[in-house]
Amino acid sequence: IASVPEWADAQKEQNMPNRRAFYSNNDWLRHRSSLRHARHMxxxxxxxxxxxxxxxxxxVTGISVLVTLYNALVESGWAPGFLPVLHAPSLPYELTAPALALLLVFRTDTSYSRYDEARKTWTEVISSTKNLARLTEAWIHNDDLMRYIVAFPLALKCHLIMGSDMEADLRKVLDERDLAFVLNAKHRPNCLLQMIFQIIDGLSLGETQQVLLHENISTYxxxxxxxxxxxxxxxxxSYTRLTSRFLILWHLGLPIALWDTCNWLVIPSTFFSSAALFCIEEVGVLIEEPFPMLALDRMCEVALINIKE
Incomplete structure (x- = not known):
């Protein structure tokens, strides 16, 4: 039993890279297909x-089974007569349900705001990478600078996502000397950013050209x-813990509150209620850390293809 949470967490983390959405037109057609509900189920x-x-x-469903069996034994006379039936009025649950719903809504909404900010930030990173590459090709013609520009989003991606192979990613664009220098740095994205800045700062360019280049560096x-x-x-x-504790305690007492009205239906009622509410909470937790959810590999790959073209 103790290994079940470890197995569930391992499965969740293992499947995460395969679920990073990077949509094409065909993906959108499939996304809004009338068969999507059947596919989702x-x-x-x-x-x-x-x-x-x-x-x-x-x-919580297992606890509801125990409560249901206990109450059934007591009411049928199979248990000692001094044992009470575990039941309670449902009014407290009716009063606290809106508070729980608000907690979950605010939790999920805040998490999505973080996800959306990460998505927009990475859009700026890719856009600045393309802009810098275009300006470098037009004004500077420096191969080292071009490599550093292409390497920056790769280094930032690996810096943000645990388990990324930065050496393998950067080896695609940097030579051995630069690769060793960047890998020895404590903060690889800042190292590349400084290398880009030093090359640009040492060039004899017009004021307008300098402003445009430095705007993109500032975006980086x-x-x-x-x-x-x-x-x-x-x-x-404190908010995450409060939501988790509220969810657990609310569902632990739910079988007792539902017994008078649901009887044996307490078990499926508890199961579906806990599945629905814990699912909402889990989505909020997943997207709270946005970068493993974003298709950063594909973003960098497409940017590299566009620059080469």
């Missing part, structure tokens, strides 16, 4: 969200700061 048991629900949902610098803020500062932990 068919993939239910392979969903990383559903897999991660196994520990909490089965725990700002993007690094935003990405590190998102990766280093989660939603306040």
């Amino acid at each position: 068919a993939s239910t048991f392979s969903s990383r969200v559903i897999i991660s629900l196994i520990p909490p949902v089965f725990t 610098n700002r993007s690094v700061s935003v990405c590190e803020r998102l990766i280093r500062t989660p939603i306040p932990l």
